[in-house]
Amino acid sequence: MNHRTVSAFTFSLLFVCLLGSTWSVLAQTTKEALLTLDGKPVEIDELVYLISKGRNTDTPKSGVSREEFEENLDLFINYKLKVREAEALGLDQAEEFSREFNSFKETLIYPYLIKNSLEEGELRKAYSRMQEVVRASHVLFQFPPNASSDDSLIVLKMALKVKAEIENGGNINELAVQYSDDPSSKINKGDLGYFTSLQMVQPFEDAAFNLQVGQLSDPVLSNFGYHVIQVQDRQPNPGQVRVSHILVRFDAENQTQEENARRKISDIYAEIQKESTVWEDIVKTFSEDPATNQRGGMLPWFGVGNMIPEFEMAAFSLTEIGEISPPLKTQYGYHILRLEEKKPIDTFEEMEESIRSKILRDSRSGMIQSQVVAIQKARYGFVENDASLALLAQALNQTNKSSFEPALISRSLENTPLFTLQGKTYKAAELAAYIKAEELSPKVKGGTFDIWYDRFVASTLAQTEEKDLEANNKEYQMLLKEYRDGILLFSLMNQEVWQKGITDSIGQVEFYRKNISRYQWKNRIEAYIVKVLDKTKLVNARQVLQGNGFNQTLIQNFEANFKANTPLAYQTESGIFEYADHEILSKVNLNQTFQEIEVDGATYLVTLGQKFPAEPRKFEESRGLVIRDYQEYLDKTLTDTLKRKYPIQINAQAKEEAFLALNH
Template sequence: MKKSALVLACSLAVAAVNAQPVFTFGKNSVSKTEFIRAFDKNPVNTPDRQKALKEYLDLYINFRLKVQAAYDAGLDKDQTQLYELQNFRRQIAENILNEKANLKELVKEAFIRSQKDIHLAHVFVEVPAKGDTAAAYKKIQEAYKALQQGKSFEAVAAEYSSDPGTIQSKGDLGFITVFTLPYEFENIAYNIKPNTYSAPVRTSLGYHIFKNKAERTPLGTRRVAQILIAFPPNGSEAEKTAAKRKADSVYNLIAKGQKFEDLVAQVSNDMSSNYSAGQLPEFGIGTYNPVFEQQAFALTNPNDITQPFATTYGYHILKLLEAKPIASDTKDDIFMAQLQEKVSKDGRLLQARKQMLDKQLSILKYKPAAYNQADLFAFTDSNVQKTTSKAVRTINEKSVLFSFGPKAILAGDWLKFVRAVNSTPNEFSGKDYPTLMKDYVRVTADEFYRDNLEKYSVEFDRQVKEFKDANLLFGIMDKQVWSKANEDTSGLKTYFSQNKAKYKWAPSADAIIVTCTSATIAEEVAQKLQGNLANWRTITDAYGTQVTADSGRYELSQLPIPDRTNFTAGLITAPLSNQSDGSTSFNLLVKIYRDADQRSFEDARGMVISDYQQVLEERWLAELKKKYPVKVNQAVVKTLK
């Protein structure tokens, strides 16, 4: 007991120290915790952390003073500031909500599933909208019993399925992988062991029995180009034969050396890919017709070409552009980023978000109100097509349906939602009112959660405040220092006059700096400029964007040249290559100034502005420290580490 009390006392003591202010400014204070957090966001590469913390103190004091000045100036109410903050807030809210919906776990799950392909089959009994569920349930149970009695899966699929496509294929869906099927189907498929089948399951489409016929190492993705010789969907044998002859003829031309790309433009009937030399988007299994995929994935080396083969669309000839294996390591950042993007756009994240919101309802203090549901739905039917509404028995627009803490959701709000659903087809369309009400609770919960996320996420609150302060700092610095210095021509000239000695030319030259997109062009331009200085602009302009040139006075140390000796007027310096973009630069020296020389105000203006900004900032900080007196708590500073 004494040990527990001691631990508690120590914990309280540490918390008290962390809560103590490192410094105060005016009526405001900054705690040790806040200060260290700010420091850790701007790490300094030094072994002496304590020394770095103390050096950072002055910088952070100045930062807080400037931000406070921005608040006092009302910049936080500026429309541009509010707009940028709202945009940032929306972006961060998405990240926080995805995190709470376990986006990382969904990406991990997708990675694990990507490591195998499953040959899937199913028995499918459709349940039409408002159809007979009992009859469909009875039929799927009969199919399940037949399987248990030893009847082959293919025979059962053909006999009991209600979908013509499933009957024709005897239930065979081919190989699938992650993202091939809707998430509810994928979850079932990846939880069936090889060569076994599931019990009957209900999905949004009807009843299914799924079978895992086999598994294999994933085939990855392919990029191919195609030539399509099409025939009508219900084409006659004569039309199909004619298409085959043409496809064989095209294949023979390719075999004799004619370019695949040229033939695409001449004969292919696939209008969607003709303008890209027949190239199709990168795809994995389960994307196209099984016959098409079988041919595409049989190609192994780039530029391999299939013989003509038929699908329901016509005869295809494929050329392999790239075969990409599936990454087998989560350390493959590019692959993991691609998975995350797919998960973010997939129904699985939406489903996870819905589940997360359902769990959050108690945190949001969701409370359903007492009202007559039949009256509400009668009120909805009576008013949904009208811009104004009339009360129906116990319900009017101000009737409370439910609330989140102090925020009440009214029947009028619900009416607007239903009108919006009916006016534009969307994910809520076609649902009955009780189901739609459940969706509406989630929609409003999501809106309320986002609007008040600071209350539910400490990290979100911090990020928003940090962005807001940083934006306010930029705004107040522009107002008090940067723009002020640029616009104060009189002050700049006075400062220049008082500090002329700071603004002198080192040894310099009037020069033309020429940059070319290649070394070959640079050599050609240099030859044309030799002895033809007066026409330098005409010569360089003739090369368009391949050559840029500018003239001015430059200090010799600033010129892009490999050798800084023997500077003479008329010299064209040796070319200097830029490894990053392959460009080449050289200089044409017009006049040399070998001695130091006083700069004019216009020549020095950029440097004067920079220095004058520093002067204005120092003056401003001195004023701020008078307005918000700063007191540093040295006792707390000594504990910084």
């Protein structure tokens, strides 16, 4: 939210009192207008909503006093007057307003959409699963390129055959080496190690998290093929760990090199056991990981499923900070690990955006969108014309985007019905117009008609849901109106009050002259005030300041030679001060040029100079205050003018109803 937005939103809530209530009070009001402004009705709900929204719901309900209600009503009327004036000036028709308001709408509507509730469910489910880690093995059966339905059936039968072997006593890890199309199975024998939510493709994750330890899945279809999955273990998620390591590399194909690496890592491990050994020195000298050997072998934080299984298991088995693991072998070489830090899994609030980002990047995003469309279709009475769709698909699937509309017209298919939604029939010509307006083509496979028809349906359903919310969701209506009016209010105030108050220098001077009595200096005096923070430095300061009177040379000398050299010993201020209300000067003898006083246990050395009688401030000395007061004057003048310009009639009965609703 930018500065302009904050200002508009904040100002629209200036009249909101912080009492205790809930949105439910709106249900207790009628549709009767609270007032008419320039002949246009303003509903009770709007006032009740804005007051209720500003209340502190964490405190017990206390209601609204009559006085507070009247004050808020006056502010509300002033607010509505300014919004009306903004409309009269056409500010709601400006391009800048439309751009800003439409940007707001995209954000404001999201919590009310079907999609949001479905996404929220997936977020919560993913985080719930993250409380656990699962260890599973699998056998993967991939489809051949350009597989036919017969090919897919053959692959499924093979998966079922291997599943039966496992159920009859076969070992899934041995069978993975024999049958799996997962290249890593030759190394890990199908053992995927521990993982948690959002680290596997969705069908695989769903199946694994629904299996008990030792249980075997039916063949699970994913984009990779069919998986037969067996869960080996389930554990609470240990969170995240940070380790440093030493690495000694070797070529896996060279047994001599591997043996030499094994001896070297053993010697390093023995050296580390000595009390005099410095870990960082050993890492720098012996580790063959160039990315970490100059910084103590430090690796980034990681959780389960982020490292190769054997490295990960060794890291999480360490329990004490500084604990060192025995040498372990991975595909990268031999390692020794040292535990640096551990922490539990982050809270949902800390992980929410990360989880959302991952969900929107994987297949769950498509699943959510499919569910959204299905719910929208059911809610808004969506009925397809199957015969027309078949005809259009046959005629137009082979066209491209640019030739779609000409092909439709040449076949006289423009008026072919596609579907009915909320009683309205949408035709092929509307699909063609939609395609023409879209600049980019979707990067998915399929026939032109089929692809664009699905996009058109989704877009039309989304627009229908948005219109439904605007027409029937009272809370969203009020929120939308609040932001719309807030932007208009800001635009008007910026134009007529804030910017004018800053830039109208002639108006500022005139206001200053007419109100000169507001801008008066009280009796003043020149003073240099030194607060002694270090009492051992008091004598030195006293010797320099005493008997010399107030002068700039003295001040500059003290600042340069004493305060600068011992900055923690003194705190100083100098200038011309109104002394009557000054914390220190109000306590000194104004007839003595130097004095030492105690205030609240602190010692002050005060040097006094010339006195100045009460007098008007110069305009330049008052400019900041004048601008503030001038803006307040412009605001009041604007409000008074609008009250004369736009007639207001208050409905006494509706006003009382609003008061009672807020105190129910």
